[in-house]
Amino acid sequence: MSGFHEGSAMLLSNFVLPNDLHVHWSMMIVLYPYITGLVDGAFIIAALYYLFDIKTLKPVARFSLLFALAFLCCATIPLLLHLGRPERNFNMLLTPNPSSAMAGFGYIYAVSMGVLGFIVLFVYREDLVRLKQQSRGMMKLIYRLLTFDCDDLSPKAMALNERLIKILVGLGIPVAAVLHGYVGFIFGGVKANPTWSTPLMPVIFLFSACVSGISAIVLAYIVIRKLTGKAIDGPCIITCIKTLTGFFILAFSFEMLEVFSHSYLKSGYHHMVEGLLNGPLAASFWLWQVKICSGIPLVLLGVMAFIKLSQTRYNLLAAGVSAILLLQVFIMRWNVVIGGQLMSKSARGYTVFHPEWLDKEGILSVIVVMIIPFVILFVLGKIFPFWSDDRGESID
Amino acid sequence: MSNYALRLIAVATTLVVATGIGFVVKAQLIPDSFGKYGHYRANAIDEEVQRPIRHGTNTSCLKCHTYEAAIHLKGRHNTISCEFCHGTYADHVSNGKKSGTLPVKKNTEISTLCLRCHNTEIKARSQAVIKTVAMPQHLESQEVKLTHTCNQCHHVHAPLKYINRAKQITGLTEAES
Amino acid sequence: MKIEQAPPQLNRRAFIKKVLKGSVTGSLLLIYPMGGGDALDMLQPSTMPDMPEQIPGIRGKAYNIHERKFAFIVDITRCIGCGSCCVADKREYNVPDGYYRTWVERYIKDFDDQVYVDCPNGGLDGYQKPREDIDVQVRDTFFVPKLCNMCKETPCTQVCPVGATFTTPDGFVLMDSDRCVGCGYCIQACPYSSRFLNPVTHTAEKCTWCYHRVRKGLLPACVEVCPTGARKFGSLKDETSEVYKILKGPGVLTVLKEAMGTWPALYYLGARLEVI
Numbered sequence: 001m002s003g004f005h006e007g008s009a010m011l012l013s014n015f016v017l018p019n020d021l022h023v024h025w026s027m028m029i030v031l032y033p034y035i036t037g038l039v040d041g042a043f044i045i046a047a048l049y050y051l052f053d054i055k056t057l058k059p060v061a062r063f064s065l066l067f068a069l070a071f072l073c074c075a076t077i078p079l080l081l082h083l084g085r086p087e088r089n090f091n092m093l094l095t096p097n098p099s100s101a102m103a104g105f106g107y108i109y110a111v112s113m114g115v116l117g118f119i120v121l122f123v124y125r126e127d128l129v130r131l132k133q134q135s136r137g138m139m140k141l142i143y144r145l146l147t148f149d150c151d152d153l154s155p156k157a158m159a160l161n162e163r164l165i166k167i168l169v170g171l172g173i174p175v176a177a178v179l180h181g182y183v184g185f186i187f188g189g190v191k192a193n194p195t196w197s198t199p200l201m202p203v204i205f206l207f208s209a210c211v212s213g214i215s216a217i218v219l220a221y222i223v224i225r226k227l228t229g230k231a232i233d234g235p236c237i238i239t240c241i242k243t244l245t246g247f248f249i250l251a252f253s254f255e256m257l258e259v260f261s262h263s264y265l266k267s268g269y270h271h272m273v274e275g276l277l278n279g280p281l282a283a284s285f286w287l288w289q290v291k292i293c294s295g296i297p298l299v300l301l302g303v304m305a306f307i308k309l310s311q312t313r314y315n316l317l318a319a320g321v322s323a324i325l326l327l328q329v330f331i332m333r334w335n336v337v338i339g340g341q342l343m344s345k346s347a348r349g350y351t352v353f354h355p356e357w358l359d360k361e362g363i364l365s366v367i368v369v370m371i372i373p374f375v376i377l378f379v380l381g382k383i384f385p386f387w388s389d390d391r392g393e394s395i396d
Numbered sequence: 397m398s399n400y401a402l403r404l405i406a407v408a409t410t411l412v413v414a415t416g417i418g419f420v421v422k423a424q425l426i427p428d429s430f431g432k433y434g435h436y437r438a439n440a441i442d443e444e445v446q447r448p449i450r451h452g453t454n455t456s457c458l459k460c461h462t463y464e465a466a467i468h469l470k471g472r473h474n475t476i477s478c479e480f481c482h483g484t485y486a487d488h489v490s491n492g493k494k495s496g497t498l499p500v501k502k503n504t505e506i507s508t509l510c511l512r513c514h515n516t517e518i519k520a521r522s523q524a525v526i527k528t529v530a531m532p533q534h535l536e537s538q539e540v541k542l543t544h545t546c547n548q549c550h551h552v553h554a555p556l557k558y559i560n561r562a563k564q565i566t567g568l569t570e571a572e573s
Numbered sequence: 574m575k576i577e578q579a580p581p582q583l584n585r586r587a588f589i590k591k592v593l594k595g596s597v598t599g600s601l602l603l604i605y606p607m608g609g610g611d612a613l614d615m616l617q618p619s620t621m622p623d624m625p626e627q628i629p630g631i632r633g634k635a636y637n638i639h640e641r642k643f644a645f646i647v648d649i650t651r652c653i654g655c656g657s658c659c660v661a662d663k664r665e666y667n668v669p670d671g672y673y674r675t676w677v678e679r680y681i682k683d684f685d686d687q688v689y690v691d692c693p694n695g696g697l698d699g700y701q702k703p704r705e706d707i708d709v710q711v712r713d714t715f716f717v718p719k720l721c722n723m724c725k726e727t728p729c730t731q732v733c734p735v736g737a738t739f740t741t742p743d744g745f746v747l748m749d750s751d752r753c754v755g756c757g758y759c760i761q762a763c764p765y766s767s768r769f770l771n772p773v774t775h776t777a778e779k780c781t782w783c784y785h786r787v788r789k790g791l792l793p794a795c796v797e798v799c800p801t802g803a804r805k806f807g808s809l810k811d812e813t814s815e816v817y818k819i820l821k822g823p824g825v826l827t828v829l830k831e832a833m834g835t836w837p838a839l840y841y842l843g844a845r846l847e848v849i
Binding site for chain 3: 019024085094095096099101102186190193268345348
């Protein structure tokens with residue numbers, strides 16, 4: 001480090017403002033956009049099938065809806081764990097401040113929950129009616145509720161059902177985009193923090209959300225089908241990976257564009273951002289997020305796009321790429337949320353973050369919060385059959 | 397219209413009604429003074445006003461401590477708050493009655509306290525604002541033991557009180573407080 | 574510098590809106606004698622026998638919250654870094670260890686334009702020793718007291734999702750700790766890091782310029798204990814007050830992080846450009 005332009009000059013004192021020593025938004029706030037991102041991406045897969053008629057996605061379409069629902073159910077858990085006074089969470093609904101980006105959360109969340117919930121009910125209608133007739137006792141009661149206690153499967157009713165699915169999915173796309181884009185905006189709108197304050201933030205968040213969601217669906221589909229000894233649909237995986245490739249190129253380009261803009265513009269706080277990426281975040285940003293978790297997937301996706309592989313090998317690579325990309329998005333969230341707070345507003349120094357194991361926002365909590373959606377997914381699977389071939393029909 | 401359509405209309409109506417009820421309940425739960433001046437609870441201003449005062453003023457202290465008042469108010473330390481060295485008024489008086497004893501600094505504690513302001517080593521202090529000394533050079537130049545504490549020569553409430561008195565007695569110079 | 578620069582949004586429309594709002598609220602105030610900033614009861618001189626009025630014109634009068642205006646000026650050239658203000662602040666509010674409503678920084682500038690800042694324990698213990706970790710020829714060195722900037726374009730109140738922090742009509746940015754959910758968004762939004770999450774109450778907390786004292790005609794605790802007059806507070810309605818005179822004069826006042834567009838109401842006298 002030498003000279004002003006290397007960003008060393010103003011950092012020598014490494015002065016952190018006394019109140020900046022604490023990282024106020026910790027791992028739960030990393031987890032929250034990660035979860036809503038998974039919801040978003042999974043929903044995109046469903047939307048591509050139900051709204052844009054990409055027929056090859058049929059095998060995963062219903063599953064992605066359930067996957068999105070399971071994760072959406074858990075989106076508030078990290079927030080409640082994070083809040084200093086979680087018992088007051090209803091204040092967000094009672095007196096949402098119209099000038100605050102965060103205030104919309106309660107209502108946006110309620111709407112997306114409603115939309116997604118009804119989409120699932122409409123999509124599963126035929127199965128639900130059939131299962132209702134087959135089941136008894138408690139399950140029968142549940143199915144009666146889920147079919148609105150109506151067995152009408154007449155062509156007229158089903159036509160209406162189809163139309164409603166299209167309308168709700170159409171509505172769901174902006175809702176999902178708002179639900180997650182606004183999370184990006186919560187960061188992008190903080191002018192006091194030079195790494196966050198960029199209009200690119202919601203865009204980056206949206207694209208990386210699609211990446212994580214689609215990766216999750218691919219990985220979950222392959223793993224669950226393998227474990228249950230069912231066939232994996234080749235064309236479906238190929239379409240997913242192609243979509244994933246597109247979104248990942250966009251996400252990665254924007255992530256890099258943001259860094260490039262900072263370093264090219266050399267604006268007032270550039271020395272701080274540069275020092276952050278090359279200092280405290282050198283390992284988690286350059287090594288993990290960029291080199292390992294973006295570089296390797298780009299190469300692998302390229303191989304999958306240009307080289308003819310057997311379906312088994314393709315599926316294996318698909319699962320591998322998806323796993324790495326899931327990690328990439330998580331690390332990206334970490335670098336944005338935690339990394340952004342390591343810079344003191346003194347513009348002269350960096351603080352450190354030590355994750356704890358047993359804290360309410362600690363590593364153990366993160367693990368538990370990430371397990372809950374899978375438990376919910378398992379329970380949902382008992383009510384809503386994951387795959388359209390569960391009835392014994394063949395996959396189209 | 398199909399059976400299903402009718403059922404869905406019922407579901408939708410229920411949802412709309414439930415949402416409506418939700419908003420009515422919400423309106424009931426908003427605190428009374430919310431929105432009087434802006435998007436906040438105006439009564440929070442009053443509550444902040446009611447916060448107990450912990451620091452008094454030097455007048456509050458010197459009203460009873462008349463002996464110290466006579467010295468403190470005449471000395472160069474008259475701008476120093478009693479409570480900085482001794483603790484807050486609220487820890488000493490409540491409802492007009494003495495409720496607790498405040499500490500009085502002793503020996504080396506006093507020197508530490510003095511040097512908090514008067515240490516020459518801290519260059520950020522403007523000499524126009526405060527007179528600073530270097531330790532132990534000051535003790536050496538004044539030819540006193542290095543174990544001397546500041547208050548052995550300087551009255552803590554009026555630092556030049558004894559010095560000037562001594563100068564007056566020896567006829568060295570005119571008094572300066 | 575003018576006494577008060579108009580915040581950027583004060584165009585004609587905003588002005589008319591403000592006048593209308595003012596007259597509507599004004600007429601409502603005539604009808605409803607209610608609480609919410611207008612309480613007077615315990616502010617009478619009789620209940621505070623030991624404490625003479627320090628800000629004239631407040632006690633024994635109806636407090637019109639829309640009429641009042643105050644100013645806080647920090648004179649860097651007079652700060653000696655004794656930390657009295659920090660101690661007083663901690664005691665006035667029982668601020669938990671490790672968190673600061675106000676603090677004092679020490680700046681050291683060398684001949685290469687390098688700036689070294691430190692602030693051990695927020696200045697609570699004063700500055701007893703010179704910095705030993707740097708070996709440079711000092712060009713300029715000074716102390717900078719920091720506290721809430723009471724921004725007129727307030728980023729923290731803007732982002733509060735529940736309206737738990739707000740700017741009072743008399744210009745103070747306060748917290749409603751009964752409604753705060755502890756999300757920490759205001760802490761992220763404050764460019765000056767004046768806010769923190771109180772580890773005991775789990776709600777956000779900040780400097781209030783001692784609103785509870787000001788409303789009783791007393792100076793903020795930090796101003797009260799400052800031995801050198803580096804911290805100055807007063808009413809702008811009082812033409813004899815020091816702050817009024819400074820603000821009326823030619824002045825070399827600056828604010829912190831002006832480019833943030835926060836329009837701080839906290840002014841600095843003698844702040845070098847390295848102070849942010």
